[in-house]
Amino acid sequence: MSASLRYLVGLCLLLAPSFTGGARILGMFPTSSPSHYILGGALMKGLAEAGHDVTVISPFVHKHPPKKGKWREIILEGFMEEFNKKFESINMFEMDFNPLLFSIMANQMGNKIVEETLNYTKVQDLIKSNEKFDAYIVPQFMNDGLKALAHHFGGHLILFSQTAPNSWFNHLVGNPSMPSFLPEVVLNIPSKMSFFQRLQNTLVKFFSMSNTYLIFYPKQNKLVQKYLPNPVDLNDAMYNISLVLLNSHVSLFAPQPAVPCMVEIGGFHVEPPKKLPKDLQSFLDNATEGVIYFSMGSNLKSKNLPVEKREAILKAFGKRKEKVLWKWEDDVLPGQPSNIKLGKWLPQQDILAHPNVKLFITHGGLLSTTETVYHGVPIIAIPIFGDQKMNAYNAKEAGYGLILPFTEMTEETLSSALAEILENPKYRENAKERSRIMHDRQVKPLDNAVYWVEYVIRHNGAKHLRVPYLELTWYQYYLLDVFLFIFAVIFTVMFVTKKTFSYLCRRVQSKTKLE
Structure with missing residues (x-):
């Protein structure tokens, strides 16, 4: 191989990984x-x-x-x-x-x-x-x-x-x-x-x-x-x-x-926190007792909450010393307490990154769950459908969240959950530990x-x-043919043994009668 040809081959090999x-x-x-x-x-x-x-x-x-x-x-x-x-x-x-x-x-x-x-x-x-x-x-x-x-x-x-x-x-x-x-x-x-x-x-x-x-x-x-x-x-x-x-x-x-x-x-998908709008920045900065962030995601609309559930939530929030930031898709929230701020759309990732946010009340969607773990904020999950219940269970088992079933949500149950998660430091500690695990990656x-x-x-x-077992049929994958064969062999052996034993017994009985 000539020197120029070797150079060309070497150059191609060098550049090959970059072709993609x-x-x-x-x-x-x-x-x-x-x-x-x-x-x-x-x-x-x-x-x-x-x-x-x-x-x-x-x-x-x-x-x-x-x-x-x-x-x-x-x-x-x-x-x-x-x-x-x-x-x-x-x-x-x-x-x-x-x-x-x-x-x-x-x-x-x-x-x-x-x-x-x-x-x-x-x-x-x-x-x-x-x-x-x-x-x-x-x-x-x-x-x-x-x-x-x-x-x-x-x-x-x-x-x-x-x-x-x-x-x-x-x-x-x-x-x-x-x-x-x-x-x-x-x-x-x-x-x-x-x-x-x-x-x-x-x-x-x-x-x-x-x-x-x-x-x-x-x-x-x-x-x-x-x-x-x-x-x-x-x-x-x-x-x-x-x-x-x-x-x-x-x-x-x-x-x-x-x-x-x-x-x-x-x-x-989580990005570094960006600068918040002035009104939100001021609201969060001045919340010396902390902030409860409440959002039910993009598909569920808080404005569609049944009246009795909405009123229960308002009464529970109204008793808290923390401020509440609520993703509410309407212009007016009837009976709104003074500690609640509304927003039809809220920059969730940037809000969760703020140090004064002490709790995230969520539907349990995976984007929200991922973002709250990324920033180390504990949750109260109110799952409604899809994978939300599974995500809520994962949060509960990992120790950074509580589950409040929607059908069981009242002023008393919500107030109890708020008190437990805001006053017990283990939830925030577990959320921070999960955050450290999420951030600890090679790339x-x-x-x-x-x-x-x-x-x-x-x-x-x-x-x-x-994996090679993709080539197997479903009954081969679950070993149904193998188990069927094993059961067939066992059955055959037992059947033959029984027939043989019966035959021998009859022979013995026949000889006894002849004698």
Whole structure:
């Protein structure tokens, strides 16, 4: 090999790791929930800031687009308006979130999301454009049909999970998901389950997975065949996952198994605190007795609280010496005590970072839980639906929070919870300890996410991270064929032994009679 050729080969090897710096990455985030896009937008912005060519499909316009890389947004116009109209007509506080009915609702919602997204004009234009991408990122949330776009665009499929490993996608990457130790997301049970809780968890999991395999996946596959040219079978597309980015961390969840292609990046969306508006800064600075921050998130509206619950909250707050900052979506709060300040929108991360904030009363959404742990603020959780109950249990078990069921909330129960958590220093100490655990990492979680996306691209899908038992059928995975064989052998041996013994007994009896 000539010197010039050796130099050229060496230069190529030197530059090879940086080729992914210009990777083309497509992110699909069609859900119209603001909390979902906060996470998706932060992830895609981080990839763009790392120098990649990023395309994002969502109902939201990013308020602070990246200053580096390439950034293109395909806005799903009308999705937000329909979402807001639907939620304005529903009072989430009055709904009964039965875990079995949730599967049926999820079917309807998931099919609607996928069909409207695939049928959207701008999405169809992109599908027909012959563009190719190196990686395709899609959230794991009732939208499995969208996974087939990775095959269409030629990109490696990367899942983004808004929470920890769970039965919604564990089976897609071969991650252990036994109902004995992993509660279903929609159930109101702790990770350490009693016998009857494990029984309930098993039955719900069986129903959920039966619904998924027999009803939801076939319908999603039909949508893929309908809207994609040269479509891949969804069963093949779903199991061809290169990476799962998990919005979780051991500071937030009990430790769980995770196969090599699963990477925790919980807390990646939290940014350094920014300067507060003057009125909020003054309110927090002058709260010498501390501040209680109260927000039910972006989907739940405090203004929709039943009157008796609202009045109970006001009476409990009115008796406290602390000031209260309340995310209230209306202009007026009837019966508002003098120690309460309202805000239709509040910069939550920046508020939680203020040293005078002593308590966060929350619905238990994972974004809120992550942000409060990041800043070391204890919580009272009033979970309503979804993963909120699971997050609330995690906070209680970790010792930095209390759970106040919505149906049990009265002036007395809220006052008791306020007194316990504000006057017992163990909750704040535990919150600070959890915060230290969250901050104690080798690299920042967003940098870790960028690294693993680039790693998958560098290694052409990183098939070496796939566990081999993905090739097993479900009955092989659960050893049903092995147990069936063992039982068959035992039965055969017992049957033959019994027949032999009976035969010998008859022979002995026959000889005795002859004698």
